[in-house]
Amino acid sequence: MPGQYSAKDYNSEVKPTWCPGCGDYGILAAVKQALQRLSIGPHEVVVVSGIGCGSKLPDYLHAYGFMSLHGRPLPVAAGVKLANPQLHVIITDGDGDAYGIGGNHFIHACRRNINITHIVENNQIYALTKGQYSPTSEDGFVTTTSPEGAIEPHMHALAIAFAAGASFIARASAGNPKHMAEIIAEGIKHAGYSLVEILQPCVTFNKVNTYEWYAERAYDVTTTGHDPTDRAAAWAKVNEWGDRIPVGVLYRENRPVYESQVPGLRQGPVTKRAVDDLDDAGFDALKSEFL
Amino acid sequence: MQAEEFYRRVATRLNTSTDRAKAVTLTTLDSLRHRLTQEMAEDLAAQLPRDMEHALNDPAYDDLYDDQLFVGPLMNMSDTQGYWDKTLGGMDLVAVHNGDDVSREVKAVFGVIKECVQPSTARYIADSLPDGIEAWFAEADEPY
Numbered sequence: 386m387p388g389q390y391s392a393k394d395y396n397s398e399v400k401p402t403w404c405p406g407c408g409d410y411g412i413l414a415a416v417k418q419a420l421q422r423l424s425i426g427p428h429e430v431v432v433v434s435g436i437g438c439g440s441k442l443p444d445y446l447h448a449y450g451f452m453s454l455h456g457r458p459l460p461v462a463a464g465v466k467l468a469n470p471q472l473h474v475i476i477t478d479g480d481g482d483a484y485g486i487g488g489n490h491f492i493h494a495c496r497r498n499i500n501i502t503h504i505v506e507n508n509q510i511y512a513l514t515k516g517q518y519s520p521t522s523e524d525g526f527v528t529t530t531s532p533e534g535a536i537e538p539h540m541h542a543l544a545i546a547f548a549a550g551a552s553f554i555a556r557a558s559a560g561n562p563k564h565m566a567e568i569i570a571e572g573i574k575h576a577g578y579s580l581v582e583i584l585q586p587c588v589t590f591n592k593v594n595t596y597e598w599y600a601e602r603a604y605d606v607t608t609t610g611h612d613p614t615d616r617a618a619a620w621a622k623v624n625e626w627g628d629r630i631p632v633g634v635l636y637r638e639n640r641p642v643y644e645s646q647v648p649g650l651r652q653g654p655v656t657k658r659a660v661d662d663l664d665d666a667g668f669d670a671l672k673s674e675f676l
Numbered sequence: 677m678q679a680e681e682f683y684r685r686v687a688t689r690l691n692t693s694t695d696r697a698k699a700v701t702l703t704t705l706d707s708l709r710h711r712l713t714q715e716m717a718e719d720l721a722a723q724l725p726r727d728m729e730h731a732l733n734d735p736a737y738d739d740l741y742d743d744q745l746f747v748g749p750l751m752n753m754s755d756t757q758g759y760w761d762k763t764l765g766g767m768d769l770v771a772v773h774n775g776d777d778v779s780r781e782v783k784a785v786f787g788v789i790k791e792c793v794q795p796s797t798a799r800y801i802a803d804s805l806p807d808g809i810e811a812w813f814a815e816a817d818e819p820y
Contacts, residue, residue, distance in 0.1 A: 403744075404751070405744065405747055405751055405778065406744055406745075406747040406748030406749075406750065406751035406752070406778070407744065407748070408748065410742060410744035410745060410748075411740065411741075411742070411744070411745050411748075414740045414742060415740060418740060559745075560745065560748070560749075561736075561738070562738055562740035562741060562742075562745065563738045563739075563740055566740065586748060586752055588748055588751035588752045589751075592752070595749070595752035595753065596748055596749040596752050597703075597749060597752065597753065
């Protein structure tokens with residue numbers, strides 16, 4: 386039922402400590418609006434994060450939250466979803482957390498297709514630790530750890546997601562919150578792993594990829610007639626980066642979600658099964674596994 | 677009034693160069709563009725120097741464009757053009773403390789806008805601003 390919740394229903398009592406003007410504020414507002422639009426109540430959503438500026442988000446949203454280890458939110462989110470598939474599970478982390486330290490989990494989350502929504506706040510730098518180059522930093526990017534410029538090539542994470550089997554790949558820009566909320570809502574609605582990468586300016590440590598830089602390059606793929614179900618067209622979009630950066634839903638396919646195929650979940654969510662359902666024999670069998 | 681005069685007045689309020697004032701002005705107007713309807717933007721543009729009209733082209737009202745997004749581009753731009761400390765490989769030790777500088781810059785632009793527009797225009801600009809920025813518009817009349 387549209388309008389069941391207001392944006393204020395998702396406000397937490399914790400005041401954000403992000404830098405003034407940080408793109409994370411827009412992402413937080415967009416997440417709230419997406420949840421409101423989909424009439425998902427605070428009690429129906431879990432936000433799991435890693436470590437980093439963007440990973441502070443669960444603190445600032447009135448919902449269930451779990452701040453995990455650096456690079457590890459995806460396995461935690463998978464566990465939450467498998468324990469209770471009725472919850473909407475959203476992951477918020479940065480490019481360093483998702484693509485760098487959590488890179489291995491990222492690839493397998495794409496492949497498994499668990500029904501979770503992964504919002505990667507890509508500011509192209511490690512910001513919370515005060516500005517080291519990240520997997521998505523541009524070639525030659527000058528930071529504290531690359532004073533003469535980054536020598537590693539920029540990581541095309543969306544192309545990796547596509548190759549690894551992600552069933553939903555999208556991108557939005559933090560400077561365009563209304564559009565961002567629409568794309569996040571699309572990701573949440575998608576049945577399967579949905580990757581929503583946000584172009585997020587870091588106003589403090591990234592002096593190159595600014596709001597203006599992204600605004601000059603980002604274009605909505607719907608204006609070009611892009612068909613996200615066309616694999617060849619999607620492959621071209623996920624590889625496009627530079628003078629023009631596509632935003633919107635770049636790829637979408639329907640395939641069975643992981644949790645629908647797990648034998649142990651055929652009797653329903655684990656969280657809905659009472660422990661008392663175990664009879665004496667079952668309880669003894671369970672105990673024997675730990676003795 | 678010509679745009680150069682507008683920038684000069686902003687520069688006077690900020691005690692800075694006209695180049696810097698121009699950058700601050702155009703960035704602030706770009707943020708303002710996200711809080712104005714087409715009708716409002718056209719009305720405001722008609723009261724500003726003609727050679728500044730382009731800054732209000734393509735208004736894109738977005739109620740999610742809040743106070744932080746409003747100052748974000750200015751924070752980005754300020755750091756890049758004004759305070760970037762290259763001595764530590766580009767790390768900026770000033771930026772995290774310059775929220776007050778951005779507030780002062782936005783107020784300076786608002787102050788000159790108020791000198792240029794009708795009271796009715798000033799009222800709807802104030803009403804359209806995000807919470808937190810609206811107060812800066814009211815305070816823009818204060819001595820600098």
